[in-house]
Each structure stands twice: as structure tokens, then as C-alpha cells.
Amino acid sequence: MGFEDLEKIIRALFKNADIPQKSLQKERIRFQALETFSEQKKATPFWKKLFAPRVSTTAFAAVAFLVLFNIAPGNFLSAGEIHPKFGPVEVLRGNDIILVDKAFSLKKGDVIRVGNNSEAEIIFPNKSTSIVKSSTQLKIVKKDSLFLEKGTIESVSEEKGNISTQRGLISSPSQSIYRVLVSESGETHVINLSQENPLTIFDWKDGEMKLLAGEELRLRTDTALVDNDIPDDLKLSLTQVQAIQAKLIITRTKILTGTEKILAGNKREAEKDLASAKKSFQSIVQVLEASRNLQIVKRKYIDNIPLTEVVQRVAEKTNDLALLQEARSVEVLWKLVERNKTNLSFGFEKTGVQAFDRFVLLDYLFSLGTEKEPYFGEILKQKYAISFLQRIQNNELRIDQITLLNKEIEQLPTNELTQDFLQRVANLFPPDLSTMLEEKIESLF
Numbered sequence: 001m002g003f004e005d006l007e008k009i010i011r012a013l014f015k016n017a018d019i020p021q022k023s024l025q026k027e028r029i030r031f032q033a034l035e036t037f038s039e040q041k042k043a044t045p046f047w048k049k050l051f052a053p054r055v056s057t058t059a060f061a062a063v064a065f066l067v068l069f070n071i072a073p074g075n076f077l078s079a080g081e082i083h084p085k086f087g088p089v090e091v092l093r094g095n096d097i098i099l100v101d102k103a104f105s106l107k108k109g110d111v112i113r114v115g116n117n118s119e120a121e122i123i124f125p126n127k128s129t130s131i132v133k134s135s136t137q138l139k140i141v142k143k144d145s146l147f148l149e150k151g152t153i154e155s156v157s158e159e160k161g162n163i164s165t166q167r168g169l170i171s172s173p174s175q176s177i178y179r180v181l182v183s184e185s186g187e188t189h190v191i192n193l194s195q196e197n198p199l200t201i202f203d204w205k206d207g208e209m210k211l212l213a214g215e216e217l218r219l220r221t222d223t224a225l226v227d228n229d230i231p232d233d234l235k236l237s238l239t240q241v242q243a244i245q246a247k248l249i250i251t252r253t254k255i256l257t258g259t260e261k262i263l264a265g266n267k268r269e270a271e272k273d274l275a276s277a278k279k280s281f282q283s284i285v286q287v288l289e290a291s292r293n294l295q296i297v298k299r300k301y302i303d304n305i306p307l308t309e310v311v312q313r314v315a316e317k318t319n320d321l322a323l324l325q326e327a328r329s330v331e332v333l334w335k336l337v338e339r340n341k342t343n344l345s346f347g348f349e350k351t352g353v354q355a356f357d358r359f360v361l362l363d364y365l366f367s368l369g370t371e372k373e374p375y376f377g378e379i380l381k382q383k384y385a386i387s388f389l390q391r392i393q394n395n396e397l398r399i400d401q402i403t404l405l406n407k408e409i410e411q412l413p414t415n416e417l418t419q420d421f422l423q424r425v426a427n428l429f430p431p432d433l434s435t436m437l438e439e440k441i442e443s444l445f
Contacts, residue, residue: 079106079140080124087118087134094438095431109423111139114151128158145375152181154193162375166321167219169372171200188219202372236318237292244284244314244323251280252330252380256358259337259365262344270341277334279303284310284327288317307331326383329376333365340368351411355388359421385424401433409440419445 082091082104091098092111098104106112106122114120114136122130132138136151145162155161157176162169167188170180177193192199194213202208203219211217236244258273282302287294311327318324337344346364350357359381366377388408395401412418419441426437 079108079110080122081105082112082132083121083123085119085121088115089113089118089120090115094426095435106140108141109139109427111137113137126159128156128161130155148180148182150182150184150186152179154179162372164375165219167203169202169375171202171371173197173199190217190219192216200371208372236288236314236320239294240287240290240292241318241320241323243287243294244327247280247284247287248326248330251277252333252383254280255330255334255337256361259341259344259361262337262341263346274334274337274341278307281307281310281330281334285313288313307334325376325379329379332369332373332376333362333380336365336369336373340365351413353388353408353411355384355391356408356412356418356421359384360417363417382424385421386428388421389425389428398433402436405433405437409444414444 082089082100084100084102089100090113091100091104091106092113093107093109100120112120112122112132114132114134116135118134120132122132124130131154133152133154136153137149138151138153139147139149141147145164147164149165153163155163155172155176155178157172157174157178159174161172161176163172163180164170165180165182165188166186167182170178170190172178174197175194176197176199178199179191179193181189181191183189190199190201190211192211192213192215196213198213199211200208201211201217201219209217254273254277258270258277261267261270261273279302282305285302285305308331311324311331314327315324346361362377362381362384366374366380369377392401392405392408395404409422412421422437422441426434426441429437
């Protein structure tokens with residue numbers, strides 16, 4: 001049997017497999033145990049309403065990551081058109097590289113690369129436009145949000161929109177004109193070209209500010225030189241970083257468990273979970289003030305420490321933007337639940353795929369947010385795509401991975417959130433499984 005024959009068999013198995021799942025191997029990834037430490041025992045589903053497909057309002061897909069205006073009614077795959085003006089322009093879609101020489105319809109998830117001495121124009125469904133300059137790379141993921149990896153983009157926004165970079169988030173109101181430049185190192189330069197409308201700039205590390213008409217702002221990257229500004233004995237050790245990451249996982253798990261209890265009508269138990277989640281988050285301060293090997297921990301009274309101060313204290317000891325973004329995201333999640341816990345109303349039938357169910361719950365909670373808050377939801381939603389991936393990869397044999405993947409997909413509804421979730425997983429898979437899952441997504445949607 002040749003390789004091509006084997007490949008056909010595996011592809012057919014991927015599409016139609018119905019083989020019983022074998023025992024899972026020991027978990028190879030340390031944090032997966034923490035992801036499920038507070039997983040509830042199976043009980044009678046408390047949501048009785050049918051899951052209703054809906055258009056997500058949280059614009060952005062992280063990490064990796066991210067996007068522009070996707071507003072076409074009736075076709076959620078449409079994200080506007082790209083018109084090459086001159087020079088080479090490429091669209092990366094899955095494993096395909098498409099050289100664009102005329103008007104080309106975009107989909108969320110497309111990566112756009114504009115070559116040297118080239119330029120292109122993107123026209124979105126709401127008639128907003130962006131000029132993509134030479135040597136630029138960006139990714140479209142969802143409605144009114146994009147991730148600019150490097151290069152320059154000039155936008156004229158008819159409606160609200162967001163541009164994220166590895167250094168911050170630029171939130172624009174309707175009728176805005178602005179330019180965003182990102183250097184190879186990630187430094188972000190924002191110029192507000194509007195005559196009246198201010199932009200809201202959120203620096204992942206230092207907070208937010210308004211950029212008035214005609215003003216400019218630079219968000220500096222954390223280079224090695226900046227790292228040296230923190231003395232070695234004050235920087236977080238690997239042990240401390242791992243402890244903080246564990247506490248962040250525990251905190252968000254408790255928050256989501258509490259939210260599920262609120263929706264089930266068990267408000268008393270929910271309050272206990274939310275209070276415990278807050279203490280877990282505040283206890284990060286104890287890690288920061290402990291010895292670097294955590295052998296000496298100061299039992300500090302933490303109840304009155306504001307959650308925003310926790311993130312600030314972490315920022316004083318590290319320039320790790322991924323860690324800071326995750327900490328800020330968990331803080332925003334807790335505040336969203338606290339702010340809305342008396343009027344939460346969300347009905348859906350649990351699928352039994354925990355990572356997806358938590359993904360859907362996060363999507364709902366962050367849809368209640370305003371301005372920059374939905375962005376942080378994308379960071380946490382990505383965590384559950386990774387958790388799903390880890391569950392699949394706990395099987396050492398590829399055929400067992402494919403079998404489990406098929407079994408899990410069969411339990412998911414056919415809607416936009418499922419497509420978003422599976423696409424994130426496909427982007428994380430190794431090339432062979434990624435190609436197969438892409439084909440599965442195309443057949444389902």
C-alpha cells in the first residue's frame with residue numbers, strides 16, 4: 001500500500017469514523033489538570049431551551065489572531081473585498097496561497113500580505129475602507145476587528161471598529177480616520193487623522209487613554225533593553241510565573257462554574273464560587289511577594305486589594321505581555337459577571353464537550369461588554385480551543401486522535417460559533433490534521 005492509498009483511507013475514516021474511543025493516555029500537558037480541577041459532576045441539564053445560533057459580537061480572534069469588518073447580512077463568511085492597486089498582494093486561506101490580481105472576496109481568518117512597493121484597498125460590507133500599505137501583514141477574523149502584525153494601514157471607518165497589535169488595542173468610533181503603523185519589533189504608532197473624533201487606545205500594560213484629533217501616540221515594545229530596567233532579583237522566576245498561570249486558570253474556572261450556577265438558579269452557591277474566584281485572583285499578590293522559589297510565602301491580608309491593582313503589581317515584575325493580557329482578561333471576566341449577575345439570561349443545551357461549552361459561555365458573557373472588553377474574551381476563548389486540542393492529542397496514535405475528533409464534532413451544533421471554534425482548533429493542529437479538519441469544516445458549513 002502506497003502513501004496516497006493510506007492517506008485516502010485516513011481521510012475517509014476522518015469523515016465517517018465511528019470507532020469506539022480507546023482509553024486516554026496520561027495527560028502530557030501540565031495545565032490541563034488545572035483546567036478541569038473544578039469540573040462539575042454530570043447532572044440533569046438546567047438549560048431547557050434549544051441552542052439558538054447567533055452572530056457573535058465579540059470581534060477578534062487571538063492569538064495568533066484577529067480581524068476587520070464582517071457585517072454582510074445572510075452570509076457570515078463574507079468579510080468584504082480586497083482590491084490590489086499595484087504590486088504583489090497575497091491572501092493566505094488555510095493551506096492555500098492566493099495571488100490576488102483583481103477584486104477578491106475575503107473571509108474571516110484570511111491573512112493578507114502586501115509585498116514591497118505594493119498597495120491594496122479593503123472595502124468592507126459597511127462601506128468602510130482601509131488602505132494597506134507596502135510590506136504589511138494582517139489577519140481578518142471577525143466583525144469590526146483585525147490584528148495588524150506589521151506594516152501600515154490607513155482606515156476610514158463608517159462604523160465602530162478595532163485594530164489590535166501585539167502592543168495594544170485601537171478602538172475607533174464611527175466616522176473616524178486614522179493610521180496605524182507596526183514595526184518589525186511590534187512597536188505601534190497611532191495617528192488620529194480625524195478632525196473631531198477621538199480614538200480610544202488601550203495599552204496592554206499601562207491602561208487606556210483618549211487620542212484626540214490630530215494627535216499621535218507610540219506604544220513602545222518590551223525589548224531586551226526594557227527588560228533590563230527590572231533588576232534580576234525583582235523579576236518573576238519561572239516558578240512564580242507558573243504559579244500565577246495556575247491561579248489564573250483556577251480563577252476563570254471558578255467564575256464560569258459560578259456563572260453556570262447563576263443560570264441554573266442556584267445563586268447562593270454561585271456567590272460562593274465568585275467570592276472564591278476573587279480571592280484566588282487576589283492571592284496572586286502573595287506569589288509576587290514570596291521568595292522566588294515560593295518556599296517563603298508572606299500571608300498577606302488580600303481581601304481589600306482591588307483587582308486592577310493585582311494586574312499592576314504583576315506588570316511591575318514582568319514584561320511578559322501574554323501573561324499580562326491573560327491576567328487582565330480574567331479580571332475583566334470577573335467584573336462582567338459581577339456587573340450582570342442579576343440579569344443574566346442565556347439558554348442553550350450543553351453539548352457535553354466541555355471546552356466548547358465554556359467557549360460558548362465566554363462568548364455570551366463578553367458580548368455583554370463594551371468598547372475594549374470583548375477583545376479580552378477572545379484571549380480566554382482561545383484557551384479553550386487549546387484545551388480541546390490537548391484532549392485530542394492525549395491520544396498517542398493518530399488514528400485514535402481522528403476517531404475522538406470525529407466523536408466530539410458530532411456532538412456540536414452547526415452554527416457560526418462552532419465554525420469559529422473548530423477553525424481555531426484547525427489553526428493549532430499539525431499540518432495533516434489541520435488539512436483534514438479544514439475539509440470537515442467546509443463540508444459542515
